[in-house]
Amino acid sequence: MSERPRLVRAGRAMAVATAVSRITGFVRTLALVAALGLGTRLLDAYTAANVTPNTIYELVMGGALASVLVPLLVRTAADDSVDGDLFAQRLLSLVVYGLSIVVIVTIIVAPFIVGLSVPGFTPGQRELAVVFTRYFMPQILFYGVSATLSAVLNARGRFAAPMWAPVANNLVVIVTAVSFLLIGGTGRLESLTQGQTLLLSVGTSAGVAVQMAVLLLSGRRAGFRPRLHADPRGIGVRRIAAMAGWTIASVSAAQAVFVVITRLASHAGPGAVAVYSNAGTLFQLPYAVIAVTVITGVLPRLSRAAADRDLGRVIADLSQSLRLTGVVLVPVAAALITLGPRLTTVLFDHGNASPAAARLTGLVLAAYGLALVPFAAYQIMLRVFYALGDTRTPALISVVVSTVTVGTCLAAARLYHGPHLVVALAACSAIAYTTGLLLTAYALRRRMGRLDGHRLLNAHVRMLVAAALAAPATAGTAWVVGSATGTTWTASLLTVTVAAAAGGGLYALIARALRITEFRTLTAALRPHNL
Incomplete structure (x- = not known):
């Protein structure tokens, strides 16, 4: 069956x-x-600074939010003796207060953070990375609020909204990058103006802020009122800390x-x-x-x-x-x-x-x-x-x-x-x-x-066999098409398209021949009448 x-x-x-x-x-x-130019010192400085808030957020709270809060909120929702909304509001309050302190501290110590993470940068790169980092640090708070609201929505069975929210973030940053090009920005660090630096800095952090705003709106539509409480106690902070x-x-x-x-x-x-x-x-x-x-x-x-x-x-x-x-x-x-x-x-x-x-x-x-x-x-x-x-x-x-x-x-x-x-x-x-x-x-x-284990091993061995047999066809097609068309962007696009189609088609045929039931399950679910 x-x-x-x-x-x-x-x-x-x-x-x-x-x-x-x-x-x-x-x-x-x-x-x-x-x-900003792949392979340039400017993009390196921007990248190093932009990943820093994510890194600090994960270090301070991200892992706990992702792994602990959803199971905890699910159990809280099933407990009739606990006010689920009040619990979530106090939890959100704790996140806001705690991460606000983290933002202030990290802005102050930004030069030390940059020096620790990218010691191979030139002095000019390091200086620019510090400027970017200080503008990007408020993202720590935005990420924390977004993750907490996502956990609340997931616990209530609302999974799609938290996954749509980053789209708003991406769109804001895309507009920022395009605007940078339109005002004459280049990939040269030496030619970067103060106005261009401000555009990149504010535009990038604004994207995360908009993502948070989308989740706030989604939370309200789901019936959750994101109120802050002066006293966030009463949610079992010690228990959460022990779990996290x-x-x-x-x-x-x-x-x-x-x-x-x-x-x-x-x-x-x-x-x-x-x-x-x-x-x-x-x-x-x-x-x-x-x-x-x-x-x-x-x-x-x-x-x-x-x-x-x-x-x-x-x-x-x-x-x-x-x-x-x-x-x-x-x-x-x-x-x-x-x-x-x-x-x-x-x-x-x-x-x-x-x-x-x-x-x-x-x-x-x-x-x-x-x-x-x-x-x-x-x-x-x-x-x-x-x-x-x-x-x-x-x-x-x-x-x-x-x-x-x-x-x-x-x-x-x-x-x-x-x-x-x-x-x-x-x-x-x-x-x-x-x-x-x-x-x-x-x-x-x-x-x-x-x-x-037996079922898992059997299924994955068949998948690996199918992929191993399809891979030479993919590589061979890429070599033939690439040799005939060259290495330009258009040639690479044609090579990838043709080779991927050849390899994917062969994988599908072999998967059916090997009776990989998961492949049939997947294709059946994606048929038009099931969409």
Whole structure:
């Protein structure tokens, strides 16, 4: 009997929202690359400053919000003795007050933060990065409020709205980048005026503020009134802190990884920081559209099943999530590996971007392709522990993964230098996430007794066989078309389109021949009469 595509159909709206969000996010990336120039010191300074608020937010609160609050809000909603709205309002108040203090402190110590994260920058880059960083720090508060409102909406079964909100952010930044070009902005750091700096600074932070405003409006439409309380106590801060303590430890380890990699990349040559960051952003696209949609949709269900002590349902949802994610991400990973440089030439070789930097981004992306499937599976499996109320085990595993990442990256830095180093850094992530996947699977099996392992292994082996057979056709088609058309942007676009169609079509045929039921489930759910 064919499997009913519950997760696919239930998550269709989320998938559409996430896809639009990520697509506009890539248009945003392309606009910034065209405006500031991939491979330039200007884009490196902007990139280093723009990721800093995200890093600090994750370090201070992001991991706790993502992994603890949704299960906690779900349990609170099921408890008739607790006023769910009052609980959420006090929680939001605590986030606002706490992160406001963080914003003030980080603005003051911005020079130290920049010096720590990018020691390889020139004095001019460092000075500009400090200016950008100070303008970008309020984003920490905006991200915190947005994440809290998203958790409230998710706990109430509203999944699509939080995934649409980043679209507003992306659109504001796209307008900012286009405006920068229209007023004569170039990729040269030396020619940047005060007005252009202010435009980039205010426009970027305004995007996150608009994203927060969209979620505030969505919360009100869902019946939640986002009021601040002078006294945010009464929500069990100690209990939340205890639950989030291990998560904060794992997030801290992950941010240590970010600092190490950014420091190493800043020594790899002009533009290396932005090259590595843009490849990572592209790597996250398929993961976000597919895996994050599954994670967001399944976490409240896993939390309810865990609360009911229904481990059978937990295992069934986990197995289906991993298999439906894998059937899409396995061929996507193969495509990234075989078509990476051509793909990034199509995406990034515009405006002030350097063709050499665009190609290097593709090589980094190809190395990242090795990590896509292990990373997605690892992230999905970690959520089961959070649903079970266990933050200690995933935190310990995450610390091990971060340790492996740092160790392999430092070893790579001894073996590789210059542009080759950023490719090696991406390859290190594949080693780390595969380690995390194996450790997480082992720990879950011990915790729950079984993992539907035979079915998972059988399905993924078939997917890998199908992708392995389709990959040579993809590479061969790319070589033939590329040899005939050359390496221009138009030629790369034609090569990627034809090669992807050939590889994707062959994968679909082999998947049917191998009777990969997840592929049939997916295609059945996407047929027009099911949309």
